Amino acid sequence: MITKGRLFVVSELFFPEETSTAFVMTKIVNKLAEKYDDIEVVCGMPVYDNNTQKNDNYFLKDSVKVTRIETFAGSKNNLIQRSIRFVSLSFSMFFLLLKKVKRNDTVTIVTNPAPIILLASLLKLLRGMKLVILVHDVFPENTVPAGILKDKKSIVYKVLCTLFNKAYSSADKLIVVGRDMANVMKLKTAKNPNLEIEVIENWSENKLVIPKDNLLSTDKVVFQFAGNLGRVQGLKELLQVIHRSTNKNTEFHFVGEGAVKQEMIEYVSDNNLKNIIFQKGYKRSEQVEILNNTDISIVILSPGMFGLGVPSKTYNILAAGKPILYVGDKDSEVDLLIKDHEIGYSFSTDEKLLQFLDQIKLADKEKFRIMGERSRKLANSIYSEETILQKYQDAI
Structure with a gap:
């Protein structure tokens, strides 16, 4: 059954890149293209690789429209430059969506780049569309183990928590990849107890990845x-x-x-x-x-x-x-x-x-x-x- 209305999918990384996020989002979009006759992906330019060759396991359906935003690239290994890229890309995505999105549309975002979570919440306030967030990373909590922020007691961390918790709570649905993450998100969105949080785990490429004999030494x-x-x-x-x-x-x-x-x-x-x-x-x-x-x-x-x-x-x-x-x-x-x-x-x-x-x-x-x-x-x-x-x- 084809669903009426448009679907926008927002992700920093997408086909033809082969990083985990790009691979997962491309597969999901191909499946959603069976449901929506009007689907558009808004993403950044390739950062890690740009192999445009299709194969039977990794391709993008022709019916999917892709709008790539060219912004500051910087170095993916430099925290400051990567942060600048995230902010500039997020705002570019926001202004593009602001022009295109209408009330009957659905916007699905993945939690990279992080600022898009905040801006998608603002977009929902302005446009009233349905918002679904695929939570792959939990911000700002994950910045502490990564060493980006040093202390959960800091003012910066507390302010970010307030902002992101409100943004997550504004969504119509959160899709998380684990039961533990569902528990964390319930606490973060406690002010919206009716928010739907669904657990959908990652999948195995069970047709491509198959068991084979271990060719390494057997004495260890x-x-x-x-x-x-x-x-x-x-x-x-x-x-x-x-x-x-x-x-x-x-x-x-x-x-x-x-x-x-x-x-x-x-x-x-x-x-x-x-x-x-x-x-x-x-x-x-x-x-x-x-x-x-x-x-x-x-x-x-x-x-x-x-x-x-x-x-x-x-x-x-x-x-x-x-x-x-x-x-x-x-x-x-x-x-x-x-x-x-x-x-x-x-x-x-x-x-x-x-x-x-x-x-x-x-x-x-x-x-x-x-x-x-x-x-x-x-x-x-x-x-x-x-x-x-x-x-x-x-x-x-």
Whole structure:
């Protein structure tokens, strides 16, 4: 059934970029194009890559109109320049939408760039359209673990909280990616108790990412972290735990690039750690081989990230048929996922993690394999691409 009215989708990143946000939003838009006959995406110019070649797994339907806004680019690794880009892009998006949006339209935004959350609230006040927010990141709470703001007691943080809480509360619906995030957003929007908050998890690319034989050495139990080596992952703290472990059966692979990679390399070198291997970043097309080259995959978030984000790579780990070692807050979405389905291990303290690592034996590989089979079954059912995208189509 085709829905009357126009749908505007707003995202900093979009096709043909292959970053997680661009990939997810492109897939969602393609599904929504089956429902809306008039759909327009408002996004920024490509920042990370500009590969315009289509393939069977990643393409954009011809019926989708895309308006790209060219604004200050800056360096994605420079916080000040990136902030300037976010502000300028958000205002450009706002003024464009102000010209186009009417009362019967629907505007769906994702929480990047962050200022668009505030401006979308203003747009709703001026135009009265339906506003749906896809909450991938929770602002300003996530700025503290990232080291952008140092103290939740600061005046700046409190002012930002007031502004963003009011903006989130103005929406007609919030779509969040985890149960923990739903709890956080309920508290942030308590002044609007009737606001609908729906949990729609990320999905696994279960047709593209499939289990394959691990081609790495079998004389070690291989743990792998694959993805962004960023500041909110708690990776430097993980290295400190690995350093304390005396187990000779384990090997740790860190695959990817990011803000703390060089610091991690220096720590490993300074402490002469022999069981840690770094590998370069990888393209989305290479993830099948990468994700299969391990016995157990690592997902980690810094303390204080409860409800502020769910690593999307978790679901492709399921697709690869691997168990998960999660390090992060108790009762977070990944912690609940592991415990609900017995697909790995979850630790919220360094001491318990250290005890686990010290006890690993080569014989545990068979236990991990059985857990991995359960992971793959989840990827093919609850978290399949078809299942999750249908939820988005029903929700928006």
